[in-house]
Amino acid sequence: MRTLLSANLLAAALTALVMSTASSPVLAVDAEAAQTLAKQNKCFKCHAIDKKKEAIPWKEVAAKYKGKPDAEAKLTKHVTTGPKVKLDDGTEEEHPMVKTKNPDEIKNLVNYILGL
Ligand code: HEC
Structure with missing residues (x-):
């Protein structure tokens, strides 16, 4: 099981590597910076990368928007606009906005999520 998992991870890492070298015009995503920004903004209170918490896992977001040009x-x-969202328990609240003055950081985070 352990070996299988790490083999999968390796395969995923290799695929990501191949894909990132194949599509050069897009700037490489800085995953570490994206995660730091997400942590600072407490995004992980509701989201996880690949398991359900109070909100949709980011991997599912990536899957949902795959191939959509306006993603x-x-x-x-x-x-950035704080739309109303429904939590798993049925309550509605405003989605948090990423707090940063640097649009590049938001772009990086969004592309990180889309690339998961
Ligand atoms: C209070 C809980 C909560 C927090 C904190 C939160 N989110 Fe969400 N987020 C949600 C919910 C609920 C949805 C589902 C919205 C829907 O599909 O209607 C969502 C959806 C999303 C989506 C998908 C939107 C789409 O169009 O499918 C992204 C991307 C996202 N969140 C990013 C973030 C980021 C980045 C942060 C940190 C700044 C964050 N979220 C913090 C609850 C939260």
Whole structure:
């Protein structure tokens, strides 16, 4: 089981590597910076990368928007305008906005999520 898991991880890492070298015009995502920003903004209170918490896992977000040309614009809007969202327990609240003055950091976070 352990070996299988790490083999999968390795395969995923290799795929990511191949894909990132194949599509050069897109700037490489800085995953560490994205995660730091997400932690600072407490995004992980409701989201996890690949398991369900109070909200949709980011891997599912990536899957949902796969191949959609307006994905980046949509998600950028989602994390900067505070739309109303429904939590798992049925309550509604305003989605938190990413707090940073640097639009590049938001772009990096959005592309990190889309690339999961
Ligand atoms: C209070 C809980 C909560 C926190 C904290 C939170 N989110 Fe969310 N988020 C949600 C919910 C609920 C949804 C589902 C919205 C829907 O699909 O209607 C969501 C959806 C999303 C989506 C997908 C939007 C889409 O169009 O499918 C992204 C991307 C996202 N959140 C990013 C973030 C980021 C980045 C942060 C940190 C700044 C964050 N979230 C913090 C609850 C939260």
